[in-house]
Structure formats: structure tokens, C-alpha cells
Amino acid sequence: MKQGQSIRAAFEPERIMEIRKVSPAEPLEKQRTMSYYVVPEGKRLTEYEQLTAYAQQSADYAGGGIEVGEYQQKHAGGRGAYANETTEVINRDWFKFRDPDRRWFYPAVKAKAEDGRTADRFMKAASSEGLVRLIERDWIGFLDVDFGALTFYEYGLFNAHSSATKDSISDFVKTWVALTAFDKNDAAQMVQTERVFLSKQIENFDADLVRAKEVWTKSPIYAGIREAVERLWGDTYDWGEILWASHAIIDAIYGQFVRREFFQRIAPAYGDNITPWFLSQASGYAQTAKGGVRRLFGDNLANDPDFGLHNRAVIRAWTDKWLPVTLAGLRGFVGIYAQLPNASEKVAGRSVVEEGVERVMQDWATDFAHLIGYEADVAGLVAEVMSGMDPALAYRSDATKSIQPIS
């Protein structure tokens, strides 16, 4: 017999009989639940839990693992693949974490494929009804430049997840981190998808990112947030910190504001109903991420029976570090309102913007600060951001005049 020529027993009566003859009359084992020894999160062990729990062979010192012994090979210098020292937070049981959305590959990819099909249908419908015709001319520059800049923001946060995916301890956490990263990557690409979509329908609207990148890297409007993203991506090594700073601070504050309070709020005022639609997916992904972050940093870490106090202190310290840079980013960004041409007070007036900032900060305090007992003076934080709109501070004319390099 040679490879490629063998018989498939399932279709060979003789073999079927032979196999039947040696098969046990009764099943030998009654325990048919895979990973039956895993403590389920709910009443019953889910498929997600069965497939994920303890897939990771960690060293036995990784909290909650069931492995015996050490890593067989380590990084130069002697650090293991999934090492406790990759983060300052400590968990008695890293394997207790559950993605609230119970995502394993199949459901995760199915949901994203559905999002893709929905986007495709939306684009076909919107183009065939000529939705783009409603967009006011004044707004298109913002879609070129500022919406384009959002690509970099999302892409930068996405890339901050590479080391977090590598380093994170436990299969449940790692799967969640990777899928959360994938959503961020998708968010960046969907911004560009909309820009390509618009370029097909608007004369002279080029989908390239040249001008957007110039503004992203040089404009004071984005200087603050860009620096935050760069620091997180290139210079933050603790994977817990990366996740907390990305989703519980930077994206919860800056991302939420830019996507919802700025683009989704302002775009329709200029006749653009396309952008809010596209951003609804990214907003959905951010909410999914929020659920996981709250579970991991709240239920699992802040409330860890042994290390809760320690973890709270660490996470508060991270918050102390990332909140100011994020606020500076948003303070810079609100300077953009001064550039909106003929903007109505109803969407761009100071008090309306302030309401938006307050919504975001209040949500942040409720969703994240409270989780770790962080004292947040919401009114003070709002005022700090709003100072970006003060005439003396407001950066002007990024999209309309030549660009000032940051000194």
C-alpha cells in the first residue's frame, strides 16, 4: 500500500464488519463531558468553556493552572512564555476569567462575517439611493482628514495588543485579548472602507491617507492622543496595563467621544448619514471590549480574594498615569469644533459639546473608575477637557489652513 491509495474503511463492508467485531458492546466510560472537572461559570459547562479551559500549558506557578512543572524552553535570560512577571497585577486564578460574550472561534468569526455582509448590503443600498448626495461640501474635508486620522488611532491601539496577546496568561484571557485586538484592527479598516466607498462616489475625493497622516502626525489637535497611542504601542510592556489603558481609559474616553459625540453627532448635521452607520460597528466592538475589561479587571482582579487590594492599587496607578494623557488628547481634539464651518449651535455649541464630554466622563466613571475604587471628579475632568475649547487654547484651522508643526 502506498500513500494516496489506501482504502477508506467507512466505505468497505469487510472492514466495517471487522471494526464492529472489536468495538465494545457498551461504551466504556459514562463521563462524556469534555473537561468535566472545570468549574463552570454558570450552571452548566458551556462549549466555550470546554474548548478553552486549560488549553494553555503554563508553568505550574501561573495562578490557577493545572500544569505540573516548568516551561521546557524559555526566552533568552530565562523568562517563560506566559510568565507572571509580564504584568504587575496578580490573579489567584487566571483561568477563571470568562469572556462575557463567550467567544470562541466559530461564534466570533460568524458574528464578524455577519457584520461584513451587513456592511456590504448597506453600501449597496446607500449608493443606489445616492445617499452621498446629501453630504454638505463643508464636511467632506473632515472625512478626508479627521476621519482618516481615526484610522491611525484605531490601528495604533490595535498594534498595542500584539505583546498583550503574546504575554497574557491563560487561554481564556488570551483568546479574548486576540479577538478584542482583531476588532480594533477591523475598526481601523472599516474607517478606510468608508473612505474608499466615498471616493467611488465623490469626484476628487481621494481615499489615500496622505493628508490624514500629515495631520495625525503634525497637528496639535491630535498631538496629545497620538503621543498616548505611541506610548502604549511602543513603550508599554505590561500587558495588563496595555489592556486597561486601551479599553478602560483611552478608548473609553477619547474613542467614545470621537466616534459618538463627534462623528456620529456632527456628521448628520452635515447630511452625512454614512459615517454614523459605519461607526456603529466600531462602537459595538468597544462595548464588547468593555464587557470583557470589566470582567477581567473588576470581577477577577479588583476582587481577587488574595490580591484584590494589591491589584486595585496597581490599576489605580495605571489610571493615574493614563488618565491625564488621555484627557490631554481629548482636550486637544475638542479644538476641532472651532473649525467646523457654519456649524449650528445645536450640535457644536459649547454647552452641547460640554454635555457630550460629560456623558463620556460620567460613563467612564460608572463603567471603569468605580470598578477599582478610583475617585473621579467628573466635573473637574470635564472642565479640563473643555478648556480645549477656550478661544485662547483652541487650535485652529488644521483642515483648512496650512499645518503648524508642533514645537
Place this chain on the structure above:
Amino acid sequence: MQSVKPSGHSIMENTKRAVRAPTSVEAQEVHRYLMDFKWEFEKNRTKYGTKYEMANLTKEQFKLTAKEYARMEAIKEERQFGTLLDGLDRLDAANRVHPRWAEAMKVFANFLECGEYNAIAGSALLWDSAQSPEQKNGYLAQVIDEIRHSNQTAYVNHYFSKHGSDAAGHNNPRQLRSVGPAFRGIKRAFGDGFNAGDPVECSINLQLVAEACYTNPLIVALTEWAATNGDEITPTVFTSIQTDEMRHMANGYQTIVSVINDPKAKLHLNTDLNNAFWTQTKYFTPILGYLFEYFSRYKVEPWYKTWNRWVYEDWAGIWLGRLAKYGVTSPPSLREAKQDAVWSHHDVAILAYALWPLHHWRHELPDEVDMAWFEENYPGWYDRYGRIYDEWRKLGFEDPKSGFLPSAWLIENGYIPYVDHVSGVPFCPKLAKGACDLRILERNGRRYAFSDTYGEQQFLLEPERYEAQDFLTQFEGWELSEVIRAGGGLRSDGKTMIAQPHLRSDNMWTIDDIQRIGMKIPNPLKMH
């Protein structure tokens, strides 16, 4: 610096096209901007130490966006789960698998899952290290793929647990493997080898060797051995996994392309390749041959033939040939590997039989039909191994009342087993017909055994990377039944063992049968 284009607002000298034609955006139309998603900044660097420099402009071959990826993969998943849960279920496919082979899948599915899982982190390490956005994108897709494969291989155990005739071992391999002597090797090759090291070294292990070299003998051969033994479940899953592997092999190729213009690459690449090839081969070669040939009623072809075709001719010849223009040469360890491809799985098999109580599978000794096949294809097999199996059978290998443990017999007869410190693979110098050269080294009061110089060299250069205790040292002095209990090695009745030295439903060994023997785990390193 390029000239500043007209400001955003002046673009407004445009006209919106009044054409109301349905239009959408293809993945490629977005992907072509991917290289522009990056901007330069001072601290943009990888967080993991590497000897190499990855180029900025490396492109990827498969140009996927997240949405396009999801579209393609969701279709594959629908097909695969449809086949498993609808088609194969109705045919009662799990009970049409030869019981011997169903045992092999307890091992295959879980050990490969270990590789798939660790490839998630391995690909993430590369995503972090690559500088080019396209290259990052290729590695990212692999991160997500490996989640898929990890779930899929797990699903094979899940499926057999639920539908097969012996769920034990399918239902808890992640628990029981951790005390098993066979798992350490996979932890090294498919685990840490993929993600604990220089990113380029990891890429060579994962993509250039494990995937480009061993995926074919593994997946093509595995599906065929499975089907010929009545298993249609495994091919359903593994051929679906295989459809992602082209992208992973391309990633490995791109890793080499991306570093090759860096003059330092010339210094390290071939050494890293040789180490990676040996690391992977040292485990892959024996374990695959062992599982194929010793767990099948119906054989496909001798393992060394498959190995020669895919590893020696296809990979070392053609695949590495494509990289020759970059100065990549075929690994010197290929010579020993070729010898190992004939004998190392037999060397490992006899030790696996000897240690049967510690596994998460049942395993019967080769019968007359097997023995004839082995002798025909591996002349000299009977004299070295077959006669020992016959002797063991006579001494009561299968009988729970016999008090016979083959591991004790080995030691009593001077066949001392060791564990190779770097690969984690057990070996017995006196029995081995494959490449084997026992070396014992003492360092800081600890003793280490090695079965070859390649591993020893790796250890001597960076001992801090190989600190793990081997299985025998770790459990030294434990009474065998204690280890089995600690690893969760009992069936749901609380006394019958998961591991068995035969496949019958009667006369199964219980933990009491083992305890009665009172065997204490020895440390052969102390016998020197």
C-alpha cells in the same frame, strides 16, 4: 517632505456623482492602503529581543482584511460543523472508528492542540516584531487562525468524548497529560519552541519547520491513516485546518525575506534553522511514526517513506531550495534525522509501552499481524523490539493480577531509560536503533542527560533557557499510583484507570492493581 495638498475643504470643489448605481468595496481596495496605516515614531520597536532586523516594506501574499477573513473562515466553519454535527452524527461515525485508532486520536488531537494554542502566542510575537503593516497583517491572521485550530483540535476530543465508545482520555487530556512522560516533548517543540525565544527563531520553528515541513506529512498522512482505520471525523477537521496553512507557510517565507538584507542574518540564520529543524524533528519524527504505525489496524505505508517524501525531498529539497538564493543551506542535522526517521519511533514506542500507566490512552501490544508488517518493513525489528513485546506478554503485561510492570522489567534488565534534557524525549541508549549518543553533564550540582550533541549544544550555549526538571527527576520517589491519582488518571467509577495495556472491556486495570505493585519512580541520573 511632499507638498501639502489642497486643504480638506478645498476638495469641496468636487461634484458628487449623481450616478445611483449600487457599489460596494472589495477587501483588496482597502488592503492596498494598509502600508499607509503606519506612521513613524521614535519608540516604535518590538518588545522582544531579536538578533535580526525585520524590513519595513515587506509585503504579504494573502491580502485579507478582517471582514474578508471572517467571511471566508465562517464558511469553512459552517461546512465543518455541518458535516460533523449533522452528516457524521447521523452515520454514528465515532463508533465506526477502529478502537485502536480512536485511542491515537486521544493523543493526536490534544498534542496538536498544544501546538495550535502556542502558535497563537508565537504568531503574536511575530506580529509585534514585524515592522511592515502588511507583514503584521499576515501574522495577525495567523493568530486568529491558530485560535481556530486550537478550538478545532479540541473539538475532536470533544466529539469523541460525546459520541465515541471510550470517552476516558478524550474528556480530560489537558489534565492528565501534565503528568505524562510524553507531553514534555510536545511542550518543548510545539509549545515553547514556537513562542519563547528570538522571534525569528520562533518563526523558523513554527512556520519554516513545523508548518512548511511537517504539516504535509502530518495532515496529509494523518487524514489518510485516519480514514483507512474508519475515522472520517479527523479528516473533516484536519483538511479544514490545512486550508489555512498555506498562509502560514507564506508567513514563514516572508520572515526570511524580511530579514535577509540585514547582514547579521547571514551569521545566524543557518544555525537557527539547524536548531529549529532538530528541535521539531526530535519530537515530530518519533511521535508521528509511533502513532501511525502502532495505533492502526490497517497500515498506509511505513512512516520513513512518508518522511522521506515530505521532509527530505519536498521540504529540504524544494522548499529550502527556494531559499537557497538567500544563502539558506540545508541543516546538518538532516543526516541524523534521516536515520531517526527509520528507527526513532520504534525506540520511543517501546518506552511508551513501558510507561503505559501514565498515559491518557489505552494501548495494546503489537499482535502477529503487526509484527509481520514491522519485520517486513523494518528488517531487524523483531530481534530488537518484537521479542521483548512477546516476553512482556508472557509475563502478564495485560493482566491486572500479574503484578507485571514493563518499566520495572526494563530497569531490571539493564535497559535504563533517560529523558533528553532539551527535547524532553525519553530514550534508552541500550535499546535505541535511531541516532542516540548518551551524554551526562553535571552543572551546578545538577545532572542532565542528553541523547545527542545538537541538544547538548543548545543547552551549553544558553542553559538558563532549559531549566525544567525532567519527568523522572520531578517524580523521583513517588509511588506510581500517586502520580496517576494526582494527574486525574481514573475513570468516573473512581478506580478503573484511564490508561490500559489492552483494548478489551474486561480485565481492566484499577488503581489498586498499580498500588499493589508499589513501584517507586527511580531517577536514572542517580545511577551514575
